[in-house]
Amino acid sequence: MGMSHRIAKLLAGATLLWAPVAALDARAPSRTTAKPAQGADARFRALSEAEYRWRIDQNAADEDSGSAGSRQLPDVGPAAQAARLARWEATAKALATIDPQGLSPDVRIDYMVYRGQIDALLAAQRFRDYEKPLNADTSFWGNLAGWARGSFTRESQYRDYIAMLRALPRYFDQQIGNMQAGLARGFTPPRVTLKGRDIGVAQVVDAGTGEDQPFYAPFRTMPANMAPATVAALRAEAMAAIRDGVIPAHRKLLNFLRNDYMPKAQISTAAYDLPDGKAYYRSKIREYVTADMTPEQVHAIGLSEMQRIRGRMDAVMKEVKFQGDFAAFLTFLRTDPQFYAKTPQELLDWAAWFAKSFDGVASDWFGRLPRSRFAIKPVPADLAPFYTAGRGGTGIYLVNTYNLPSRALYALPALTLHESAPGHAFQMPLAAENKALPAFRRDSYLSAYGEGWALYCEALGEDMGLYKTPYERFGMLSYQAWRAARLVVDTGIHAMGWSREKAQAYLHDNTALSDHEIETEVDRYIAWPGQALSYYMGQLAFQRARAKAETALGPKFNIRAWHDAMLQLGYVPLPVIEARTDRFIAEGGKGPYPEEE
Structure with missing residues (x-):
């Protein structure tokens, strides 16, 4: 996050409701070549x-x-x-x-x-x-x-x-x-x-x-x-x-x-039990998913994706020749000392190493790099006990050094790619630096886009070769499962009668998150209805758009140009990602910046 x-x-x-996607012309010229604003534009x-x-x-x-x-x-x-x-x-x-x-x-x-x-x-x-x-x-x-x-x-x-x-x-x-x-x-809040x-x-x-x-x-x-x-x-x-x-x-x-x-x-953990709760929760789905979907539809997507990711996690378990079932493997990952830092500084050092590893390949995957740099600091002590594992943004990557046995090193590469570069500490300054966009697209954070991009960056780490061990790859997959599980858990809690304990058990059984992280995460979903849905739904939008461009353009597809086209958007609802990709295809894979031509 x-x-x-x-x-x-x-x-x-x-x-x-983002129904009028067809109104976006995929063949439209870039902003720099658009005609001057006229009557309706000026209004x-x-x-x-x-x-x-x-x-x-x-x-x-x-x-x-x-x-x-x-x-x-x-x-x-x-x-x-x-x-x-x-x-x-x-x-x-x-x-x-x-x-x-x-x-x-x-x-x-x-x-x-x-x-x-x-x-x-x-x-x-x-x-x-x-x-x-x-909230929590x-x-x-x-x-x-x-x-x-x-x-x-x-x-x-x-x-x-x-x-x-x-x-x-x-x-x-x-x-x-x-x-x-x-x-x-x-x-x-509950x-x-x-x-x-x-x-x-x-x-x-x-x-x-x-x-x-x-x-x-x-x-x-x-x-x-x-x-x-x-x-x-x-x-x-x-x-x-x-x-x-x-x-x-x-x-x-x-x-x-x-x-x-x-x-x-209130004692209840469900948004449905708030005043006008059903309408309230539906409004939060629309806000955070940028689409008009029912809780049941979101829940079904989560279950389907969890099944797909679980297959990949099982394959990694076989790759490392672990003797035991999935639950035993998760216990091994949660308890073996080799996977955990001994001191807060060691955790910060590993985070810095992974962040610097991306710098070594950044120019192969991105044409336009942000001018802004970022610092790596620990989460302040008063926030750390109930804070997430990390938090990133313009100029900062916060790493939670509280309760070190809950901060697995094999998950740190995925966390770092999400919160630092090319995730939040990369995308957010690029948006702010894009003065061609109106301020409300540069500065107003849109969770489905911003969190979807950061989660896409976790998976991109595999393409970039930044996961050096099967365990680090499993950490990435566990994080993917964690976000897909949010679709199941958030809707389960707020619309389908799930208890706090059932939600915790679902994450415990299907991800390698520590029990401490599971408790803080579930409480966050309980207290902040709908926000957790934005991550995986956003990632799916980026992945679908990239696959579409790769298929349509074949050998002409340039990943640097497509990434730049996505990051040039600022903050947009998910359908705009596909529409901008359609324009990218129509223009033969041409990126938004001259150096890519």
């Missing part, structure tokens, strides 16, 4: 650009903000939520007056992408998702931790940060109010997934006003060229804001979580 679990639940989106541009600027202004600081981006905490109170609903309803109404067939081919794709975002944002607003601002993976208070880990270089950045600290009590009060409203109507979610809040309270306070971190080391008087004044202002606002706000939130929210959260 990429670092997409930010307020992007506000920014990102997918379409409610759409004015509408989308104005709304997107407004939408960005609604954004908050989060774990990806670092030292750039918005320096404000949004208004999330009732009046602001009503204003968002009204704005997106008006936008949807205006979009309905624009005929996509009257748009130029490139703008027609922009229209489809944008319409999907508005549909998803509007659905989330109508279901009042803002009344549940946390992320929370509104945890998202602010990214600012505390930020690195500032200018006085203005420090002052913006202090302003955020002063606004934090108001923001927390609004979020608590939203959570109280959700609690009153039974719209909360109680079982909230265990331990108060740890990060308690750590802020317990740290007090000393220099160990997490929110004081940017002030411990300040630029050497800053005037001493300015440094002293900024530090004093920050400490006052922490003492008078940040700590009391966290103490209030902690009391609310422990005494009201966590004990009274």
Whole structure:
């Protein structure tokens, strides 16, 4: 999973229904050769650009903000939520007056992408998702931790940060109010997934006003060229804001979580049991799969893919001449010390080695490489116990070094290809650097595309020869099975009456994931309905499109050119992947960049 679990639940989106795929002309010219926008194009541009600027202004600081981006905490109170609903309803109404067939081919794709975002944002607003601002993976208070880990270089950045600290009590009060409203109507994460979610809040309270306070971190080391008087004044202002606002706000939130929210959260793990739960879960399938599918259809695809992958896993087991059944092989992989790092640094070192191994073959598989580089760092200690094995994005690949016996080295190559390069830390900066695209295609993370690409990259590692042992290949297959199993488990939990224990057992019996990872993963699916479906459905779209191009073009197929064509898209719904591939075929396999010609 990429670092997409930010307020992007506000920014990102997918379409409610991507039926008009035929409207995409596979023979359309590239964006650089398209005719200038005319009447309908201009109307759409004015509408989308104005709304997107407004939408960005609604954004908050989060774990990806670092030292750039918005320096404000949004208004999330009732009046602001009503204003968002009204704005997106008006936008949807205006979009309905624009005929996509009257748009130029490139703008027609922009229209489809944008319409999907508005549909998803509007659905989330109508279901009042803002009344549940946390899940087993992320929370509104945890998202602010990214600012505390930020690195500032200018006085203005420090002052913006202090302003955020002063606004934090108001923001927390609004979020608590939203959570109280959700609690009153039974719209909360399942109680079982909230265990331990108060740890990060308690750590802020317990740290007090000393220099160990997490929110004081940017002030411990300040630029050497800053005037001493300015440094002293900024530090004093920050400490006052922490003492008078940040700590009391966290103490209030902690009391609310422990005494009201966590004990009274819903017991059921199924989205179907939420208010209007069946419609809510279907909206999440549409959002995260970018297609209008039933839970039963998704479930069936998962079962079929699991059977196919299991056949390949059995073949690897025979290749290494393991004496025993599949369950015994999984036990061997989960318990043999040879497969596990002894220290956190050893795990980080192996991750760096695998990331660098891709660099050695990158130019053979990709024509356009991102300018952005990425760092490899451990997951922060307060998040690690319930965090995923890794997380990647622009400039960062986080590796979870907590509970080393659950972090198998044979799975690390697949994880690294997914989270670093050519996965999230490769695709995300390429999208951001593509200034030919409108901002809502560069910056608004679309899970089906982004996660589908990253999972495709895991399988691509086999083509690239990066899995050096049968065990590493099995690790990749186990990860593939894990994502295919999500189609089974997510729909099973939320629509088919599966218990938490049944979901855990399914992953235990069909993947090599450790029991700790299985527990944290299942709780994530329980608390975040539908999101887990995006990975494998997205990968299938990329694999089908590539196979289509390879068959149609034969010896003319150029994998570098096709990869570049896919990565040039920014974030798009899955049908656009096939449509862009059709154009790629029609143009004889020509890539989007001159150096490929």
